[in-house]
Amino acid sequence: MSDFDVLIVGGGIAGASLGAEVAANRSTCLIEAESHCGFHSTGRSAAFWLESYGGAVVAQLSTASRAFLASPPADFVDHGLLRTRGDLHITRGELPELPAGIEARVIERAELERMVPGIRPEWGRGLLEPSCADIDVAALHSAYLRQFRIGGGEIRTDSRLASAERRGGDWVVGLDDGSKLTASILVDAAGAWADSVAEAAGVQPLGIEPKRRTMVQLRVGQSGLRDLPLVDDSEGTFYFKGEGERTIWLSPHDEIETGPCDAAPEEIDVAIAIDRFEKVVDWPIEAVERKWAGLRSFAPDRVPVYGFDPSAPGFFWCAGQGGFGIQTAPAAAKMAASLLLETEPDSTVAHIDPAPFSPARFR
Numbered sequence: 001m002s003d004f005d006v007l008i009v010g011g012g013i014a015g016a017s018l019g020a021e022v023a024a025n026r027s028t029c030l031i032e033a034e035s036h037c038g039f040h041s042t043g044r045s046a047a048f049w050l051e052s053y054g055g056a057v058v059a060q061l062s063t064a065s066r067a068f069l070a071s072p073p074a075d076f077v078d079h080g081l082l083r084t085r086g087d088l089h090i091t092r093g094e095l096p097e098l099p100a101g102i103e104a105r106v107i108e109r110a111e112l113e114r115m116v117p118g119i120r121p122e123w124g125r126g127l128l129e130p131s132c133a134d135i136d137v138a139a140l141h142s143a144y145l146r147q148f149r150i151g152g153g154e155i156r157t158d159s160r161l162a163s164a165e166r167r168g169g170d171w172v173v174g175l176d177d178g179s180k181l182t183a184s185i186l187v188d189a190a191g192a193w194a195d196s197v198a199e200a201a202g203v204q205p206l207g208i209e210p211k212r213r214t215m216v217q218l219r220v221g222q223s224g225l226r227d228l229p230l231v232d233d234s235e236g237t238f239y240f241k242g243e244g245e246r247t248i249w250l251s252p253h254d255e256i257e258t259g260p261c262d263a264a265p266e267e268i269d270v271a272i273a274i275d276r277f278e279k280v281v282d283w284p285i286e287a288v289e290r291k292w293a294g295l296r297s298f299a300p301d302r303v304p305v306y307g308f309d310p311s312a313p314g315f316f317w318c319a320g321q322g323g324f325g326i327q328t329a330p331a332a333a334k335m336a337a338s339l340l341l342e343t344e345p346d347s348t349v350a351h352i353d354p355a356p357f358s359p360a361r362f363r
Protein backbone atom coordinates (compact mmCIF):
# COMPACT_ATOMS: atom_id res chain seq x y z
CA MET A 1 0.00 0.00 0.00
CA SER A 2 1.51 3.34 -1.05
CA ASP A 3 1.80 6.38 1.24
CA PHE A 4 -0.11 8.61 -1.21
CA ASP A 5 -2.05 8.33 -4.44
CA VAL A 6 -0.28 11.38 -5.88
CA LEU A 7 3.11 12.91 -5.11
CA ILE A 8 3.69 16.37 -6.59
CA VAL A 9 7.27 17.59 -6.95
CA GLY A 10 7.43 21.40 -6.76
CA GLY A 11 5.46 23.94 -4.75
CA GLY A 12 5.40 26.82 -7.25
CA ILE A 13 2.19 27.91 -8.92
CA ALA A 14 2.11 24.80 -11.15
CA GLY A 15 2.30 22.25 -8.34
CA ALA A 16 0.12 24.27 -5.94
CA SER A 17 -2.71 24.86 -8.44
CA LEU A 18 -2.81 21.28 -9.70
CA GLY A 19 -2.57 20.03 -6.11
CA ALA A 20 -5.52 22.20 -5.13
CA GLU A 21 -7.60 20.62 -7.90
CA VAL A 22 -6.79 17.00 -7.02
CA ALA A 23 -6.29 16.88 -3.23
CA ALA A 24 -9.96 16.45 -2.38
CA ASN A 25 -10.16 13.42 -4.71
CA ARG A 26 -6.86 11.61 -4.09
CA SER A 27 -4.52 11.49 -1.11
CA THR A 28 -1.83 13.89 -2.22
CA CYS A 29 1.53 15.06 -0.94
CA LEU A 30 3.51 18.00 -2.34
CA ILE A 31 7.24 18.13 -1.80
CA GLU A 32 9.21 21.34 -2.16
CA ALA A 33 13.00 21.42 -2.07
CA GLU A 34 13.21 24.94 -0.61
CA SER A 35 12.16 26.12 2.85
CA HIS A 36 9.03 27.73 1.40
CA CYS A 37 6.88 27.28 -1.68
CA GLY A 38 7.20 29.95 -4.36
CA PHE A 39 10.92 30.63 -3.81
CA HIS A 40 11.84 30.26 -7.49
CA SER A 41 10.00 31.46 -10.63
CA THR A 42 6.61 31.94 -8.99
CA GLY A 43 7.96 34.48 -6.52
CA ARG A 44 9.85 36.45 -9.18
CA SER A 45 7.34 37.13 -11.94
CA ALA A 46 6.31 40.45 -13.46
CA ALA A 47 2.78 39.56 -12.34
CA PHE A 48 0.72 40.41 -15.36
CA TRP A 49 -2.09 38.77 -17.32
CA LEU A 50 -1.72 39.49 -21.03
CA GLU A 51 -4.05 37.56 -23.26
CA SER A 52 -1.91 37.64 -26.42
CA TYR A 53 1.24 36.48 -24.60
CA GLY A 54 2.69 33.15 -25.71
CA GLY A 55 0.68 32.70 -28.91
CA ALA A 56 -2.67 31.16 -29.81
CA VAL A 57 -2.39 27.78 -28.03
CA VAL A 58 -1.32 29.33 -24.73
CA ALA A 59 -3.91 32.11 -25.12
CA GLN A 60 -6.68 29.51 -24.80
CA LEU A 61 -5.52 28.85 -21.23
CA SER A 62 -5.02 32.55 -20.43
CA THR A 63 -8.48 33.43 -21.74
CA ALA A 64 -10.11 30.57 -19.84
CA SER A 65 -8.35 31.68 -16.63
CA ARG A 66 -9.53 35.28 -16.74
CA ALA A 67 -12.98 34.88 -15.14
CA PHE A 68 -11.55 32.89 -12.23
CA LEU A 69 -8.81 35.46 -11.63
CA ALA A 70 -11.19 38.42 -11.91
CA SER A 71 -13.89 36.93 -9.65
CA PRO A 72 -12.54 33.96 -7.73
CA PRO A 73 -14.96 31.92 -5.59
CA ALA A 74 -15.46 33.54 -2.16
CA ASP A 75 -14.16 30.45 -0.37
CA PHE A 76 -10.95 30.61 -2.42
CA VAL A 77 -9.99 34.23 -1.74
CA ASP A 78 -12.11 37.21 -0.67
CA HIS A 79 -11.07 39.66 -3.41
CA GLY A 80 -10.54 39.80 -7.17
CA LEU A 81 -6.98 38.99 -8.22
CA LEU A 82 -6.73 41.29 -11.26
CA ARG A 83 -6.14 45.02 -11.56
CA THR A 84 -6.58 46.21 -15.13
CA ARG A 85 -3.91 48.50 -16.59
CA GLY A 86 -3.84 47.71 -20.34
CA ASP A 87 -0.83 46.91 -22.50
CA LEU A 88 0.58 49.22 -25.15
CA HIS A 89 2.58 47.42 -27.83
CA ILE A 90 4.50 50.40 -29.23
CA THR A 91 6.32 50.39 -32.56
CA ARG A 92 8.74 52.31 -34.76
CA GLY A 93 7.41 50.43 -37.79
CA GLU A 94 4.68 47.84 -38.23
CA LEU A 95 2.07 47.06 -35.61
CA PRO A 96 2.32 43.53 -34.17
CA GLU A 97 -0.16 40.82 -35.12
CA LEU A 98 -2.06 39.37 -32.18
CA PRO A 99 -3.74 35.95 -32.06
CA ALA A 100 -7.29 36.04 -33.48
CA GLY A 101 -10.10 37.21 -31.24
CA ILE A 102 -8.04 39.35 -28.88
CA GLU A 103 -9.47 42.82 -28.31
CA ALA A 104 -7.07 45.58 -29.34
CA ARG A 105 -7.16 49.05 -30.86
CA VAL A 106 -4.63 51.21 -32.66
CA ILE A 107 -3.27 54.21 -30.73
CA GLU A 108 -1.99 57.04 -32.91
CA ARG A 109 0.89 59.29 -31.85
CA ALA A 110 -1.17 62.06 -30.17
CA GLU A 111 -2.92 59.60 -27.88
CA LEU A 112 0.36 57.75 -27.28
CA GLU A 113 1.84 61.01 -25.96
CA ARG A 114 -1.06 61.38 -23.54
CA MET A 115 -0.74 57.81 -22.31
CA VAL A 116 3.09 57.82 -22.04
CA PRO A 117 4.19 61.45 -21.53
CA GLY A 118 7.78 61.95 -22.66
CA ILE A 119 7.75 59.11 -25.21
CA ARG A 120 10.43 59.70 -27.82
CA PRO A 121 9.34 60.80 -31.32
CA GLU A 122 10.40 57.68 -33.21
CA TRP A 123 7.69 55.62 -31.52
CA GLY A 124 4.95 56.42 -34.00
CA ARG A 125 2.03 54.25 -32.98
CA GLY A 126 0.88 51.55 -30.64
CA LEU A 127 -1.64 48.76 -30.29
CA LEU A 128 -3.55 48.82 -27.00
CA GLU A 129 -4.68 45.56 -25.43
CA PRO A 130 -7.03 47.04 -22.84
CA SER A 131 -7.66 43.84 -20.87
CA CYS A 132 -4.05 43.43 -19.66
CA ALA A 133 -4.03 43.33 -15.86
CA ASP A 134 -1.76 42.88 -12.85
CA ILE A 135 -2.22 39.60 -11.00
CA ASP A 136 -2.01 39.40 -7.21
CA VAL A 137 0.39 36.45 -7.48
CA ALA A 138 1.06 36.03 -3.76
CA ALA A 139 -2.66 35.87 -2.99
CA LEU A 140 -3.31 33.41 -5.86
CA HIS A 141 -0.46 31.11 -4.87
CA SER A 142 -1.29 31.11 -1.16
CA ALA A 143 -4.99 30.53 -1.89
CA TYR A 144 -4.06 27.47 -3.95
CA LEU A 145 -1.84 26.14 -1.13
CA ARG A 146 -4.70 26.75 1.35
CA GLN A 147 -7.21 24.96 -0.90
CA PHE A 148 -4.74 22.10 -1.23
CA ARG A 149 -4.48 21.75 2.56
CA ILE A 150 -8.25 22.05 3.05
CA GLY A 151 -8.68 19.23 0.53
CA GLY A 152 -6.45 17.06 2.73
CA GLY A 153 -3.16 17.64 0.91
CA GLU A 154 0.11 17.46 2.82
CA ILE A 155 2.98 19.87 2.13
CA ARG A 156 6.57 18.97 2.97
CA THR A 157 9.11 21.75 2.49
CA ASP A 158 12.89 21.25 2.66
CA SER A 159 12.22 17.97 0.87
CA ARG A 160 14.07 17.44 -2.39
CA LEU A 161 13.41 14.45 -4.63
CA ALA A 162 16.78 12.77 -5.17
CA SER A 163 15.67 9.55 -6.89
CA ALA A 164 12.54 7.75 -8.00
CA GLU A 165 11.98 4.22 -9.12
CA ARG A 166 8.86 2.43 -10.41
CA ARG A 167 8.26 -0.72 -8.38
CA GLY A 168 5.13 -2.87 -8.56
CA GLY A 169 2.84 -0.10 -9.78
CA ASP A 170 4.19 2.54 -7.39
CA TRP A 171 6.84 5.22 -7.45
CA VAL A 172 9.33 4.84 -4.64
CA VAL A 173 10.75 8.31 -4.17
CA GLY A 174 13.99 8.93 -2.29
CA LEU A 175 14.38 12.34 -0.65
CA ASP A 176 17.76 13.93 -0.07
CA ASP A 177 17.49 13.34 3.70
CA GLY A 178 17.49 9.62 2.96
CA SER A 179 13.76 9.06 3.68
CA LYS A 180 11.37 7.44 1.19
CA LEU A 181 7.81 8.10 0.05
CA THR A 182 5.63 5.98 -2.21
CA ALA A 183 2.83 7.07 -4.53
CA SER A 184 1.14 5.61 -7.57
CA ILE A 185 1.35 8.87 -9.54
CA LEU A 186 4.40 11.14 -9.62
CA VAL A 187 3.74 14.71 -10.84
CA ASP A 188 6.71 16.62 -12.21
CA ALA A 189 5.96 20.30 -11.45
CA ALA A 190 9.58 21.14 -10.75
CA GLY A 191 9.84 24.22 -13.00
CA ALA A 192 13.43 24.67 -14.20
CA TRP A 193 14.27 21.26 -12.73
CA ALA A 194 11.53 19.39 -14.63
CA ASP A 195 13.98 17.48 -16.84
CA SER A 196 16.31 16.77 -13.90
CA VAL A 197 13.42 15.27 -11.93
CA ALA A 198 12.47 13.14 -14.94
CA GLU A 199 16.05 11.91 -15.26
CA ALA A 200 16.18 11.09 -11.54
CA ALA A 201 13.08 8.95 -12.13
CA GLY A 202 14.61 7.23 -15.16
CA VAL A 203 12.20 9.04 -17.50
CA GLN A 204 13.46 10.45 -20.78
CA PRO A 205 13.64 14.26 -20.49
CA LEU A 206 11.60 16.43 -22.86
CA GLY A 207 14.17 19.16 -23.48
CA ILE A 208 12.69 21.71 -21.08
CA GLU A 209 15.11 24.61 -20.99
CA PRO A 210 15.30 27.27 -18.30
CA LYS A 211 16.01 30.78 -19.55
CA ARG A 212 16.91 33.67 -17.28
CA ARG A 213 14.89 36.89 -17.28
CA THR A 214 15.98 40.09 -15.54
CA MET A 215 13.75 42.60 -13.78
CA VAL A 216 14.72 46.04 -12.48
CA GLN A 217 12.77 48.47 -10.33
CA LEU A 218 13.72 52.04 -11.24
CA ARG A 219 12.86 55.33 -9.57
CA VAL A 220 12.55 58.01 -12.23
CA GLY A 221 12.02 61.76 -12.46
CA GLN A 222 8.43 61.41 -13.61
CA SER A 223 5.34 61.10 -11.47
CA GLY A 224 1.88 59.63 -11.97
CA LEU A 225 3.21 56.24 -13.02
CA ARG A 226 1.21 53.88 -10.83
CA ASP A 227 -1.44 53.27 -13.49
CA LEU A 228 0.85 53.49 -16.50
CA PRO A 229 -0.01 50.70 -18.96
CA LEU A 230 2.40 47.87 -19.49
CA VAL A 231 4.54 49.19 -22.37
CA ASP A 232 6.38 46.80 -24.68
CA ASP A 233 7.73 46.97 -28.20
CA SER A 234 6.63 44.98 -31.20
CA GLU A 235 10.15 43.54 -31.57
CA GLY A 236 10.12 42.12 -28.03
CA THR A 237 13.20 43.90 -26.64
CA PHE A 238 11.78 45.40 -23.41
CA TYR A 239 8.74 45.95 -21.28
CA PHE A 240 7.98 48.22 -18.36
CA LYS A 241 4.97 48.99 -16.22
CA GLY A 242 4.15 51.48 -13.49
CA GLU A 243 4.74 50.24 -9.97
CA GLY A 244 4.56 53.26 -7.62
CA GLU A 245 4.03 56.99 -8.18
CA ARG A 246 7.59 57.40 -9.52
CA THR A 247 8.74 53.81 -9.92
CA ILE A 248 8.54 51.29 -12.72
CA TRP A 249 9.34 47.62 -13.24
CA LEU A 250 11.50 47.16 -16.33
CA SER A 251 12.77 44.08 -18.17
CA PRO A 252 15.12 43.83 -21.17
CA HIS A 253 12.97 40.86 -22.26
CA ASP A 254 16.07 38.68 -22.00
CA GLU A 255 16.06 34.91 -22.42
CA ILE A 256 19.48 33.75 -21.37
CA GLU A 257 20.15 30.04 -21.44
CA THR A 258 21.20 28.69 -18.09
CA GLY A 259 20.94 25.54 -16.07
CA PRO A 260 18.41 25.25 -13.25
CA CYS A 261 19.62 27.48 -10.39
CA ASP A 262 18.79 30.26 -7.97
CA ALA A 263 18.91 32.90 -10.72
CA ALA A 264 20.51 36.28 -10.07
CA PRO A 265 20.63 39.37 -12.31
CA GLU A 266 23.83 40.16 -14.21
CA GLU A 267 25.02 43.80 -14.37
CA ILE A 268 25.17 43.67 -18.17
CA ASP A 269 21.47 42.78 -18.43
CA VAL A 270 20.52 45.57 -16.03
CA ALA A 271 22.59 47.97 -18.18
CA ILE A 272 20.90 46.72 -21.38
CA ALA A 273 17.48 47.20 -19.81
CA ILE A 274 18.29 50.79 -18.84
CA ASP A 275 19.78 51.57 -22.25
CA ARG A 276 16.64 50.33 -24.02
CA PHE A 277 14.39 52.20 -21.58
CA GLU A 278 16.23 55.48 -22.20
CA LYS A 279 15.51 55.07 -25.92
CA VAL A 280 11.78 54.97 -25.20
CA VAL A 281 11.10 57.85 -22.78
CA ASP A 282 12.98 60.96 -21.62
CA TRP A 283 12.46 60.30 -17.89
CA PRO A 284 15.67 60.79 -15.91
CA ILE A 285 16.68 57.69 -13.94
CA GLU A 286 17.19 58.50 -10.26
CA ALA A 287 17.93 55.08 -8.78
CA VAL A 288 17.96 51.35 -9.36
CA GLU A 289 15.88 50.43 -6.33
CA ARG A 290 15.78 46.68 -6.81
CA LYS A 291 16.82 44.04 -9.33
CA TRP A 292 16.12 40.35 -9.57
CA ALA A 293 16.04 37.49 -12.04
CA GLY A 294 14.08 34.31 -12.45
CA LEU A 295 13.88 31.36 -14.80
CA ARG A 296 11.25 30.84 -17.47
CA SER A 297 11.32 27.24 -18.61
CA PHE A 298 10.20 26.23 -22.07
CA ALA A 299 9.49 22.97 -23.88
CA PRO A 300 11.02 22.85 -27.39
CA ASP A 301 7.79 24.21 -28.98
CA ARG A 302 7.21 26.74 -26.15
CA VAL A 303 3.85 25.18 -25.25
CA PRO A 304 3.49 23.85 -21.69
CA VAL A 305 3.30 20.11 -21.09
CA TYR A 306 0.40 18.51 -19.22
CA GLY A 307 -0.33 14.79 -19.16
CA PHE A 308 0.95 11.30 -18.47
CA ASP A 309 4.16 10.33 -20.19
CA PRO A 310 3.23 7.59 -22.69
CA SER A 311 6.52 5.83 -22.04
CA ALA A 312 6.59 6.02 -18.21
CA PRO A 313 3.54 4.66 -16.36
CA GLY A 314 2.28 6.97 -13.59
CA PHE A 315 4.62 9.83 -14.51
CA PHE A 316 2.65 13.06 -15.07
CA TRP A 317 4.21 16.19 -16.61
CA CYS A 318 3.16 19.66 -15.41
CA ALA A 319 6.02 21.69 -16.80
CA GLY A 320 7.28 24.21 -19.35
CA GLN A 321 5.03 27.09 -18.26
CA GLY A 322 7.48 29.61 -19.75
CA GLY A 323 6.53 33.23 -19.15
CA PHE A 324 2.84 32.57 -18.63
CA GLY A 325 2.61 30.08 -15.78
CA ILE A 326 0.72 32.46 -13.47
CA GLN A 327 -1.80 33.82 -15.94
CA THR A 328 -2.66 30.33 -17.24
CA ALA A 329 -2.69 28.55 -13.85
CA PRO A 330 -6.44 28.38 -13.14
CA ALA A 331 -7.36 26.84 -16.51
CA ALA A 332 -4.19 24.76 -16.79
CA ALA A 333 -4.76 23.24 -13.35
CA LYS A 334 -8.35 22.31 -14.19
CA MET A 335 -7.35 20.79 -17.53
CA ALA A 336 -4.41 18.92 -16.00
CA ALA A 337 -6.54 17.66 -13.10
CA SER A 338 -9.06 16.09 -15.50
CA LEU A 339 -6.19 14.36 -17.33
CA LEU A 340 -4.66 13.14 -14.08
CA LEU A 341 -7.94 12.01 -12.49
CA GLU A 342 -9.29 10.75 -15.84
CA THR A 343 -12.54 12.66 -15.32
CA GLU A 344 -14.61 14.97 -17.51
CA PRO A 345 -12.99 18.41 -17.73
CA ASP A 346 -14.48 21.34 -15.85
CA SER A 347 -16.91 23.33 -18.05
CA THR A 348 -14.50 26.30 -18.11
CA VAL A 349 -11.89 24.24 -20.01
CA ALA A 350 -14.06 21.65 -21.78
CA HIS A 351 -13.58 23.49 -25.11
CA ILE A 352 -9.77 23.24 -24.93
CA ASP A 353 -8.16 20.32 -26.75
CA PRO A 354 -5.48 18.91 -24.42
CA ALA A 355 -3.59 17.21 -27.31
CA PRO A 356 -1.24 20.15 -28.07
CA PHE A 357 -0.16 20.09 -24.40
CA SER A 358 0.47 16.34 -24.24
CA PRO A 359 4.02 15.00 -23.68
CA ALA A 360 3.16 12.44 -26.38
CA ARG A 361 3.99 15.11 -28.97
CA PHE A 362 7.68 14.65 -28.14
CA ARG A 363 7.74 10.87 -28.01
Ligand SMILES: Cc1cc2nc3c(=O)[nH]c(=O)nc-3n(C[C@H](O)[C@H](O)[C@H](O)COP(=O)(O)OP(=O)(O)OC[C@H]3O[C@@H](n4cnc5c(N)ncnc54)[C@H](O)[C@@H]3O)c2cc1C
Pocket residue numbers: 009010011012013014015031032033034037038039040041042043044045046047048049159160161162189190191192193197213214215293294295296297319320321322323324325326327328
Ligand atom coordinates in the same frame (compact mmCIF):
# COMPACT_ATOMS: atom_id res chain seq x y z
C1 LIG B 1 11.11 37.56 -14.49
C2 LIG B 1 9.91 36.73 -14.75
C3 LIG B 1 8.73 37.36 -15.10
C4 LIG B 1 7.56 36.61 -15.29
N1 LIG B 1 6.39 37.26 -15.52
C5 LIG B 1 5.25 36.56 -15.63
C6 LIG B 1 4.01 37.21 -15.78
O1 LIG B 1 3.94 38.44 -15.80
N2 LIG B 1 2.88 36.45 -15.90
C7 LIG B 1 2.93 35.08 -15.86
O2 LIG B 1 1.88 34.45 -15.98
N3 LIG B 1 4.10 34.43 -15.72
C8 LIG B 1 5.25 35.13 -15.59
N4 LIG B 1 6.44 34.49 -15.44
C9 LIG B 1 6.45 33.03 -15.52
C10 LIG B 1 6.02 32.37 -14.24
O3 LIG B 1 6.67 32.95 -13.14
C11 LIG B 1 6.34 30.88 -14.35
O4 LIG B 1 5.77 30.33 -15.52
C12 LIG B 1 5.80 30.10 -13.17
O5 LIG B 1 6.13 30.71 -11.95
C13 LIG B 1 6.32 28.66 -13.19
O6 LIG B 1 5.81 28.03 -12.05
P1 LIG B 1 6.37 26.63 -11.63
O7 LIG B 1 5.59 26.20 -10.44
O8 LIG B 1 6.43 25.74 -12.81
O9 LIG B 1 7.91 26.88 -11.22
P2 LIG B 1 8.57 27.35 -9.86
O10 LIG B 1 7.84 28.47 -9.23
O11 LIG B 1 10.02 27.57 -10.13
O12 LIG B 1 8.37 26.09 -8.91
C14 LIG B 1 9.06 24.87 -9.12
C15 LIG B 1 9.47 24.39 -7.75
O13 LIG B 1 9.98 23.06 -7.84
C16 LIG B 1 10.91 22.91 -6.81
N5 LIG B 1 11.77 21.77 -7.11
C17 LIG B 1 12.64 21.65 -8.12
N6 LIG B 1 13.26 20.45 -8.07
C18 LIG B 1 12.77 19.81 -6.99
C19 LIG B 1 13.03 18.54 -6.40
N7 LIG B 1 13.93 17.69 -6.93
N8 LIG B 1 12.33 18.20 -5.28
C20 LIG B 1 11.42 19.06 -4.73
N9 LIG B 1 11.15 20.27 -5.26
C21 LIG B 1 11.81 20.64 -6.38
C22 LIG B 1 11.68 24.23 -6.83
O14 LIG B 1 12.33 24.46 -5.60
C23 LIG B 1 10.57 25.22 -7.12
O15 LIG B 1 10.07 25.85 -5.95
C24 LIG B 1 7.61 35.19 -15.21
C25 LIG B 1 8.80 34.57 -14.88
C26 LIG B 1 9.94 35.32 -14.63
C27 LIG B 1 11.20 34.63 -14.25
